[in-house]
Amino acid sequence: MTVSREKVPGVVIAGLRGGSGKTIISLGITAAWRARNITVAPFKKGPDYIDAGWLSRAAGRPCYNLDTYLCAQSVVQTSYLTHSQSCDIAMVEGNRGLYDGIDLDGTTSTSELAKLLDLPVILVLDCTKSTRTMAAVLMGCMQFDPDINICGVILNRMAGKRHEGKVRANIEHFCNIPVFGALPKLKQEDFPERHMGLVTSEEHQESDTSLARARQVALDNIDVDELFRRITSFKGQGMPLVDNDRQESVPAMNTAENKKQATDISTVTIGVVRDSAFQFYYPDNIEALENLGAGIKFISPLSQSDIPEVDAIYMGGGFPETHATQLSANQVFRDNLKALSRKGLPIYAECGGLIFLGESICLDDVVYPMTGILPLRFGLSKRPQGHGYTEVEVVNENPFYAKGEVLRGHEFRYSKVISIDYDDSAMAFKMTRGKGIIEKKDGFFKDNTFGTYTHIHTLGTTSWAPSLIAKARRFKASRQ
Structure with a gap:
């Protein structure tokens, strides 16, 4: 099967672990781009409903899940192509740590999805009580799989400007990739959590207020315009559909x-x-x-x-x-x-x-x-x-x-x-x-x-x- 649709540029927001802050950063960037009249196609990697619900609200359109365990790889690719059509950019929020999968090969990991879709990765770094070590951690992620294009980072949970300056200097010196932003520690009440992660957007009594807060945090602390420029100028190697013996055909998507x-x-x-x-x-x-x-x-x-x-x-x-x-x-x-x-x-x-x-x-x-x-x-x-x-x-x-x-x-x-x-x-x-x-x-x-x-x-x-x-x-x- 061949897919003739044009591939929309996109980015994968990944972290080093679950709870690193990538959801709130993904929401903030999505809402900030939307405020600039950029049409964002939201996706969530893995079997998740709560983050996907928040992303849907932030983008103003349905968020679709991309999961190579639940679906054949060709289906995942087609879903991305289909549901990002007529959009300016796609936002794919990863899950867990970048390389975390179900086996030694990293099957079902966020990194696997990034390679499958040929998308660059922005890595969210939780810098709590750490400075120079973050450059070492980042360098390890960059070298672990050279086929993953980690094109930049966003620093999270900074203790102040002095802390931020030290982390930035080390990353730019040792890793030679851009730091697109740095966020301070945020108050939990904006996005309260429960045993399965964030409280659902349907239950949050002030979800629109929280999204507005996330948007403003992104605008204040992340260079969303430069990030958009870099992602949309990324030249990938194309995204050929793959053979998968688990499923021979791609199910019909929701089209006119x-x-x-x-x-x-x-x-x-x-x-x-x-x-x-x-x-x-x-x-x-x-x-x-x-x-x-x-x-x-x-x-x-x-x-x-x-x-x-x-x-x-x-x-x-x-x-x-x-x-x-x-x-x-x-x-x-x-x-x-x-x-x-x-x-x-x-x-x-x-x-x-x-x-x-x-x-x-x-x-x-x-x-x-x-x-x-x-x-x-x-x-x-x-x-x-x-x-x-x-x-x-x-x-x-x-x-x-x-x-x-x-x-x-x-x-x-x-x-x-x-x-x-x-x-x-x-x-x-x-x-x-x-x-x-x-x-x-x-x-x-x-x-x-x-x-x-x-x-x-x-x-x-x-x-x-x-x-x-x-x-x-x-x-x-x-x-x-």
């Missing part, structure tokens, strides 16, 4: 042509449960449903009692535990969803959605009732209960996946199962990587309701959207 083709297909309505409690959705997943002829209707158990007429429901992850009082108080919605499930309405839920399908969640010794669709009772731990990539084999017949399929996904959660009533035939997945619901099993289903801790990305799990649409059509036909 695909939407036009979808109008010829009998439409169904998919209810997407989205509000501040449930907001973990990849744009590609919702767009895949639209491409197959679905109309999307957003639903909120926080603000609605009645459930509109839909042919299926997709319920993503989020933080139902922080909204447990409101969710449990809305008994009418909970009862309505349970009744629809018993009537065979297709329901697909991930992580936080799985919790809402259960009987209850216990927080600080207080039990909050959920829908009771699945016989699961949840609690919350102070330590991660599932954190990272997953791989599952479909071992039992179920409403959404064919037996024998192997799927790749991810799980990030602090929730835990306190008790469960099930038999093995009600668990669709056997985990070959990851933890799942219980005893390396996941994908709990009853009737046409399916709940899983495993998040999937439709560009890697191409059977998901057609399966949900097919179930929705059958349910719609059964009511006519």
Whole structure:
């Protein structure tokens, strides 16, 4: 397959570790460029919803995830080309440390993605209590993989001008690359954190104010104009599509042509449960449903009692535990969803959605009732209960996946199962990587309701959207 689209220039913002400050710097630069009427295409490396949500707000357009574990490399390249079209520049925020991957070869690392897309890297250096050593660390990163183009750095958490001057002088002398800016230590209240990173932009009561703050910090401390000039003048070696035996073809992206083709297909309505409690959705997943002829209707158990007429429901992850009082108080919605499930309405839920399908969640010794669709009772731990990539084999017949399929996904959660009533035939997945619901099993289903801790990305799990649409059509036909 060949892709004729013109490649838009872009940059990867990377760090030495998680928590180095690259998210706030990426947000600030994106918002600053947008304020200069530069159209920025935002991307997040890896399986992340929270940073992607903030980047989407900063850029004023959807942020797409690029992940070479979840998707074939050719799909990742095509996603970058497709979703950056008609933009002036692309902003790709990395994750963890620049070279951190799942094996010795750095597979799934930010550096792997930078090479795959042939993009230069700006490295964020947390300079806390360090001066000359930062030049040594940077030099090591530059020499570790000569194919990575670290074209500049941004210094973070500076103690003052004297500190900044020393670090700048050492980097410019020993490493001979530009320092595009230096940020002071910022107050945490602008971007408060929780156990999975930043608080989501939907939950942050003053998210626009925080973004304005990040923009001003970038304008005050980073030469965003020179950075834009350098990135857009970067001459790469092109970006040929690669062969990948995990996936032979590139799934259709959300384009005008695909939407036009979808109008010829009998439409169904998919209810997407989205509000501040449930907001973990990849744009590609919702767009895949639209491409197959679905109309999307957003639903909120926080603000609605009645459930509109839909042919299926997709319920993503989020933080139902922080909204447990409101969710449990809305008994009418909970009862309505349970009744629809018993009537065979297709329901697909991930992580936080799985919790809402259960009987209850216990927080600080207080039990909050959920829908009771699945016989699961949840609690919350102070330590991660599932954190990272997953791989599952479909071992039992179920409403959404064919037996024998192997799927790749991810799980990030602090929730835990306190008790469960099930038999093995009600668990669709056997985990070959990851933890799942219980005893390396996941994908709990009853009737046409399916709940899983495993998040999937439709560009890697191409059977998901057609399966949900097919179930929705059958349910719609059964009511006519």
